Amino acid sequence: MKKYFIYFLTISCLIFLFSFIVSPAPDQITYIESSSGLQSLSLDGGRTEIEMADLNADGHLDLVSIGDHGNPNVNTQEHGIMIWFGNGSGANWSLIQNGNFGYGGIAAGDINNDGFPDLGYGMHHNYSSSDFGDQIIETVLGDGSGMNWTPWDDSLGTQGETYGMFTTDFGDVDNDGLLDVGVVSFGCCNGLRVYKNMGIGKWRIMYTVNSGNTSMDFVFGDMNGDGNLDFAVAHNAGTPYFGDGTGNFVLRHNNLPAPTNSGFRGVSLGDVNGDGSKDLAFIESAGATNGKLNIWKWNNGTQSWDDLSSGLPINSSYAATALYDINMDGFNDLVVFGAGQVTIWAGNGGTAWNQIASFSGFTSPGGYSDMTIGDIDHNGFADILAEASQSCGTLCTRNIIKLFKETTPFSVLSISPVYPRGFERFKSNSVKFVDWISSAPQSQTTKVKLELSSSGSSGPWTLIADSLPNSGRYQWRVPNNINSSNCFIRYTAFVIGGSSSSSMNPNPFIIGTLVGISNNNNEIPVEFKLFQNYPNPFNPMTKIRFYIPANVKRETSNVKLVIYDLTGKEIEKLVNEELEAGKYEINWDASNYPSGIYFYQLIAEGHVVDTKKIIMLK
Helix, strand or coil, X not given: CCCCCCCCCCCCCCCCEEECCCCCCCCCCEEEECCCCCCCCCEECCCCCCEEECCCCCCCCEEEEECCCCCCCCCCCCCCEEEEECCCCCCCCEEEEECCCCCEEEEEXXXXXXXXXXXXXXXXXXXXXXXXXXXXXXXXXXXXXXXXXXXXXXXXXXXXXXXXXXXXXEECCCCCXXXXXXXXXXXXXXXXXXXXXXXXXXXXXXXXECCCEEXXXXXXXXXXXXXXXXXXXXXXXXXXXXXXXXXXXXXXXXXXXXXXXXXXXXXXXXXXXXXXXXXXXXXXXCHHHCCCEEXXXXXXXXXXXXXXXXXXXXXXXXXXXXXXXXXXXXXXXEEEEECCEEEEEEECCCCCEEEEEEEECCCCEEEEEEXXXXXXXXXXXXXXXXXXEXXXXXXXXXXXXXXXXXXXXXCCCEEEEEECCCCCEEECCCEEEEEEEEECCCCCCEEEEEXXXXXXXXXXXXXXXXXXXXXXXXXXXXXXXXXXEEEEEEEEEEECCCCEXXXXXXXXXXXXXXXXXXXXXXHCCCCCEECCCECCCECCEEEXXXXXXXXXXXXXXXXXXXXXXXXXXXXXXXXXXXXXXXXEEEEEECCCCCCEEEEEEEEECXXXXXXXXXXXCC
């Protein structure tokens, strides 16, 4: 998952200047290297993943990775969860390490909904002698300091994963308000896994692709615009998998170029033409088109992929891609990195690509390259963190991390939406990441307020969250009581007692509700039935009954009933008791809740089965 850097400080350490301006504004972009503190350790050459997240809620984005090649038996200087804490300048990073394990991929997100960022990672060497680092796939809870981590990982890595797992991402694939985890194998043999977050420190397998070779890329995103998360993976069986909102996925490689032995390189997602759906970027990795840059968009009408790659190179040595609005003109651009070279093509909505920058900051680069993008110095433009293996002698390579900062000056506080920007479809009760980018004065601490309108850009507005760290990301649980195609988020950056700046997504996005009198269209299996509760109205006890036919395979442990208030807030989750074969009853004691209207929703086998209304009178 890609994160966004926020805050600004005067740059104290500038090493190299790279200026490659090839077209008029807004395409004028200039980069300088600012990497002080990033080479404090001698990272052994080899694949690893570095991500960006504000792990201590100070408004500055941090860098996070796990371990190093061979850890903890070799190269023990680098170990466990490695966090370079940022100070907003992009220089003088401070490294903290926890645990004895590594190396691998990593993702950040709040997996238990307590407001603190947590981590998930797949690793090659789970050599730890304690619960912290002894599983090939793990998730850990944070306490908001970025310094302490508690394992929360029961049943992860229990589906035949043996050799090593790697690139990791979080996403709510079943729209239940909890982040699930996806992980891809380290090269050979283990394929990929998607595990469901049960919300109690336990996980259950949802989807598996066994065996096969990979190039170790995995990312969640909605490619077909149905509101359910899909994923793209670098795997020899194919790349795009479409989800149905229940944890099931179907490969939709269709008319894309044939995947090679390890799949495509540098797989990433981003909305190129602004229609609300994620488009697919990758690099071919064999034959006459080895190194060809590709961008494709799913076409729901033809059920096939449309090629948006015209004008991009057909041969290159690039290894990583990212789709991001680098020049802030409203269109996503293509950023690529490989063999020590960063190149940027400006997009115009998918019909043409114009190269606007290219620079190199590495000597004798090896075969491994990766990058992450975000606004580190808070000037309102994204910066590029690049990582490459670099020769250090005979049979010796070291991973070198370098930061290249965009240098456009700013003079006023500003904030701009990154996601959503318009036409996205969000399922009710699902978890989404709201992203923004902001320029902010060096000498002032800025906060952010987010508000939602489901009635257009003029409001009325409902508060989502206030006084957030200006770190560029907020994990949002989509309300249950909204069904609208005219939704807007208003972003306000402000200095307490001082100036403020506001903006909103340029086009409306869609929220479809799961809670209410009606069911969720054709996504609800007809084999399940939820009986009306008795009595209704009730005061203050009620019995809720449901039925699963005997001819339907069921796991009663995977059946739950959730109570929501009128605003869509989840207030209680209830267990069930089987009265006789296929018949269940749940008793709800609502004596602690006020009179009013409530909704109860049955979820069985991962499906939203039925939803009904309760009227409570006291």
